[in-house]
Amino acid sequence: MSVDPRRLAHAIRFLAMDACERVGEGHPGTPLGAAETATALFTRHLKFNPADPLWFDRDRFVLSAGHGSMLLYALLHLTGYAGMPIEAIRSFRELGSPCEGHPEYCPAHGIEATTGPLGQGVANAAGMAVAEAFLAAQLGPGIVDHRSYAILGDGCLQEGVAQEVTSLAGHLRLGKLCWLWDDNRMTDDGAIGIAQSEDLPARFRAAHWQVLEVDGHDIDAVDAALRLARRDPRPSFIACRTIIGRGLPDIEGTRAAHSGKLTRALTDAARRALDWPHPAFEIPAEIAAAWREAGRRSLPQYEAWQGRVAALPKEKRRLLDRLREGRLPEGWQDGLRAYAGRAAAEGLTQHGWKTCGELVDLAAAAIPEMLAGAPDLEAATQHKRRLHAFTAEDRAGRYLHYGVREHAMGSMLNGIAAHGGVVPSGVTYLVFSDYERPAFRMAAMMGLPVLFAFTHDSIGIGRNGPTHQPVEYLASLRAIPNLLVFRPADAVEAAECWELAIGHRSGPSCLIFARQPQEAVRREAGGNRSARGAYVLAEAEGGPRAATLLATGTEVALALRARALLAAEGLPVAVVSMPCWELFEQQPRDYRAAVLGDAPRIGVEAAVRLGWDRWIGPEGAFIGMSGFGASGAEDDLWRHFGITAEAVAAAARDQAAGPA
C-alpha cells in the first residue's frame, strides 16, 4: 500500500468529526482515539468481504464502545459496504439513517451487534467466539475458522457483565477472541483515576488471557499485537494506549473530547494540525482507493472458502446451507409433538423443571445446532441431561457451564444467535432473570431468536423464601417489546410452547416453568392450542358463563378446581388458559372477545396484578400476589397468600353476583 497508513486513520477521523459536527452531537472521542487501532485491524487482519457482508466465515467485529458508532460507520463506508454510502454518513443520527446514534444490529450493513449499553458488545463477541468454535467442530476448520474482535473502552471493562465474560472466556480458552482496549484513561466524569485504579492487564492475566500492551496510535505496533493474538491459544486482550479525541488539538486528551460538541473552529484546527485540507465528507481519491483495496483484501480467502464449500460432500453442504440460512432441520417438531401426545394421553403431572428439561432434551436431539447451558443449575433445571459439556478441550459439547454468571450467559447467548448457525438456549431460576435482563432487551431489539428458559416460577418453590420467589417477573418480562413470554400450564402446553418458541425466528422467547408439579390440564394434543396465546380450556357447562377464570401456569389447574367447586353449586364458569399474552394480543378482536367472554372475569396468577387489568378490567377480581413471598412449606404459602381454589371460587361467586 503506497498511502501512508496514518492517512487512512485520518480518513476515519475526519468522517467522524464531520458527521458529529454536522449534526451537532455524537461521541468523537472513540473514533478519533481508536482510528489507528481500527485501521490496523481492518487493513491488515480482519477477514471480511464488503461485497458479501453475510459471508458465513467472516471474522466478526463488534464495536462494544457503541457510543463511538462513527468509528464503525466510517470503517464500513471506507471499505465499501453498499449499505453505507457517504449519504449515510452525512445523515448520521437523523431519523431513518443507517448511521444511528448507536450501532443497530444489521449484518447486511456490516453491523454485527447492537451496542451502546456498555459491556454487552464484548459479551456478544465472546458468544460469537463460542459459536465459531462450536460450528468448527461440526463443520470442520475448512468451513468455519474465523475470529471475533471487539473494540472496547474503560466503561465496558467496568461493567460486571464484561468481568464475568473475562473470567469465562479465559476458562474456555476462546483463543479466537480478541478484545482491543481503547485505553484512553478518560471517562465522562474525567480522568479514569476518579473511579478506577485496577491493574487491568494483571486482572486479565489472572483470568488466563494473553495480554499485550501497545501504543494504540502506532499502527505497526497494533498490527504486531494482532499477529501475536492470532498465534496464542488464549483469548487476547490488547491494551492500546491512546489519546481520546486524538486529532482535535484543542480538546484531545480531555474530558471534553468524549462527547463534547464539535464546532467548526475545532474541526478547522484539526484539519490544519493533521494537514487535511479536504472539505467535509470528502476523502481524497488515493486514500479512498487504499481503503477499498483493504476491503478487498480477503477476497482470495473468500474465493478459496467458496471453493471448499463447493467441494463439500452433499450432506455437509446441505447442513451448512441450512445453518447459515437459520433454517431448522426437517421434522424438528416431531419429538415435541409426540411428547405432547403422550403427556395428554397419560395425563402427565410432573415437576415443571423436569418437563422443561425433557423438552430441551428432545429439541436438542432433533436440532444438532442447539447449544444449551445454565449458570450452575444443571441439576435443578435439567437442561443438560444427555448433552455433554462444551469445554476448552471439547468444542463438540452442547452444554455450556456458564458458572454463576447469568448476565454473561444472557449476553453471550445473544452473541451466539447474532453469529448465526446455532440455536442457543439458557436456563436459570426465574428470580435470577433480573441479572440477565439487560440481555433480553438487546435480544428483543436485535430480533434474535434466543431461548431464555426459567424454572422455579412462583411462591410454589416454597421454603427458599421471598428472595427466590418471583412475583413481579411475569409483568416485567411482558413489558419488553418483541419478546414472547410463555408460561405453560402443563406438559402438553409446555411442549406446544417450546415448539412455538423454537419456531419463532424473529425475536427471543422466555419459557417459564414451575418447580412444583404442574398438574395435567390438557387431555388432548394435536394442533397447537397455545399458538393463539389463550384459549378456552373448559367452557362453562349447564348454562351461559356466570364468570370466566383466566389463568396461566400452575394456576390453570387451580382455576379448574375452582370451576368444579362452582359447578357443584350450579354456577357455570369457564376457564381460559393464557400461556402467551403476546400471541393472544395478536389475534383478531373477535377471537379475543369470544375467549374472554362477556361474563365477569377473574385473573389467577401467583404474581402481581400489573398488566392483568387488560384482560379482567379494572373492576375484575384478581387472585395473586400483592407483595413479596415468604419462606415456608409450599402448601402453607398458597394458603397464606390466599391463592387457592376456594378463594378463586369465592371471587367468582362475588363477581357473578355483580356489584354490591
Place this chain on the structure above:
Amino acid sequence: MSVDPRRLAHAIRFLAMDACERVGEGHPGTPLGAAETATALFTRHLKFNPADPLWFDRDRFVLSAGHGSMLLYALLHLTGYAGMPIEAIRSFRELGSPCEGHPEYCPAHGIEATTGPLGQGVANAAGMAVAEAFLAAQLGPGIVDHRSYAILGDGCLQEGVAQEVTSLAGHLRLGKLCWLWDDNRMTDDGAIGIAQSEDLPARFRAAHWQVLEVDGHDIDAVDAALRLARRDPRPSFIACRTIIGRGLPDIEGTRAAHSGKLTRALTDAARRALDWPHPAFEIPAEIAAAWREAGRRSLPQYEAWQGRVAALPKEKRRLLDRLREGRLPEGWQDGLRAYAGRAAAEGLTQHGWKTCGELVDLAAAAIPEMLAGAPDLEAATQHKRRLHAFTAEDRAGRYLHYGVREHAMGSMLNGIAAHGGVVPSGVTYLVFSDYERPAFRMAAMMGLPVLFAFTHDSIGIGRNGPTHQPVEYLASLRAIPNLLVFRPADAVEAAECWELAIGHRSGPSCLIFARQPQEAVRREAGGNRSARGAYVLAEAEGGPRAATLLATGTEVALALRARALLAAEGLPVAVVSMPCWELFEQQPRDYRAAVLGDAPRIGVEAAVRLGWDRWIGPEGAFIGMSGFGASGAEDDLWRHFGITAEAVAAAARDQAAGPA
C-alpha cells in the same frame, strides 16, 4: 476459653445439620464448611453485642452466601440473640420462623441484610464500609469505628456485581472491609473447575486488595489472617480453603453436600465421626456457655463507647441520635418547598436532569448525611454539583464516583442504607436501570429508604437511539412491590416527589426525569398534590367531562395542549397528572373514582401500555409506545411515534364519540 474451639465450630455444624435434617431441605454445605472460619470471626474479632443488636458502632456481618443461612442463625443463637432461641432454629424454613430459607434483613435479630441472590451481600458489605467511613468523618472515630465482614462463596465471586465491587472497593481503599471466601472448590454443578479457573488471589491483588490465604478449618490461622486484615489499609480478601459439608463423612467435599438432603444416617455418621453424642438441637452446657461468653466479648468496648457517647458535646450527641434513629433534620423539606414555590411562580420550564440535579443539591444542603453518586454520569445527571467527591483520601466527600458500575452502585446503596445513618442516592440514565435492577428488588424487600434517581426517561432523548430510550421501564419498575415510582411532570411536581421520596422511610423510591425540557404545568405550589399519587390538574371546562386524559412526566404538558385543542372545539376534557401510581392506588376508592371520572379515558405516556388498563380500562385509548424507539431528532421521534397533542386530541374525540 477452656473449651476446644473446634467444639465451638461443631456446635454450629450440628445445629445446621439438625435443622436441615428436620425440615428435609436446606444447604448444609456452607455452614459445615465455614464453621471454623465463622467461629474465628465471631469468637475473636467481630465487635457486637447480642443484648443490643442495634448498637450503632457494631461491626457489620453479612452472610453473602445466603443459602448457607443456618450458619448465621446458629451463630446468632449461640451468641445469645434474644430473637433467635432454639425454637427458632427448630422451626428453620417453616412459615413464620425468623430462620427463613435465606436470611431476611432484620437487624434486631442480627441479620444485617437479606441475601440469597449471589453477589448482593458482598456489595452490601462494601456499602456498609462506605457508610462507616463517611460517618466516621462526620462523627469522629471515637463514635464510628467498625468493620464490615462478609462470608461468600464461589458463586458470589462469579457474579458481575461482586467483580464491580471488587474493583471499586480496592480503588476506594475500604480498609475496614473484609471478605472471607469459603473456598471449597465445589459448586452446585460439581467441581469448581467446570466453570472457573481464574487465579482469584491474583485478581484481587490486581484490584489492590490485601490477599491472605489460609486453611479455613484452622481457627488460629483464620484468626491470624483477620488480625492482618485489621492492620492493612486496603480491603482484605481472605481465601479460606475449606471442605464443603465438612463433618458429614459420607458426603463432605462432594457436590451432594451443597444442598443434598440430610438423612438420619448421614447425621448419625457425623455425630460418630466428630464425637458429638448430643441429641439433635442440644448444645452441651460448657459449649453453650463458651459461645455466650463470646457474645459478651465486646462488652468492654460497648461500655466504653457508651461512655464516649455520653461525653459528647450536646450538638454532636443530638446529631448522633438523629442519625442512628434515621430521623431527617428539622426543616429538611424547606428548600424543596421553596423551590416548588419559585418554580410555580416563574412557570419554570427546564431540562429534567437539571431540575433533578438542583433538587438533589437542595436536599443535600439540608441533609448532611445524604451521600449521592452516579456511575460516570456526573455532568449528564447533575447529581454532583456542589458536592465534593468521597474518595480514598477524603471520607467527608458526599458524592461517590461509582465508575460505570450500575449494579455495584445499586447494591452498595442498599448496604449504605442498611448500615443506617446515611441517606443514599444514586442516579443514572433510566435505560441503564436494568443493570441495577436486582438491587431495587432487594431494597424493596428489605424496606430500605434508598433513593434511585434516573434521567433521560423516554424517546425524548432523541438521537442516541433505541438502546438509550426506555420504553418498558416504567412498567417494569411499577411491577416491583414496595417500590414507589415517581415520574413528575414539571419542576413543581419534581420538588413534591423528591420530598415524598426522601420522607418515605420504609422502602425505596425511583425518581424519573426527562432529558428534554419539562414544561411547567403547575402554577401553584403549597400542599403537595403529588402526595395522593394522581390528581385533577385541569378540570374540564364548559360542561361535564367528555373525556379524561391521564398522563405522567413530560406527557402531562402534551395532554394539556390536547385539552386546549379540544376546548377550542367545544369538547370539555380534563387532564389528570399521575406522578405516582402506587400512592394513587393507596387512596380511598371515592377519591380515585372522582379523579378518574366516568368519561372515557385516554392514557398518555411515552412508554408501553402494560399496566395502563388499570386506569383507562381495556377499551380505553392509549397514546404511547408499542415497541422500541429510534435514532433521530427529538421532534421527529414524537411525530414518528405519534405521540403528539394532535394524536391525543384525536383519540379523545374518538373516545368521546363512543363505540362505533
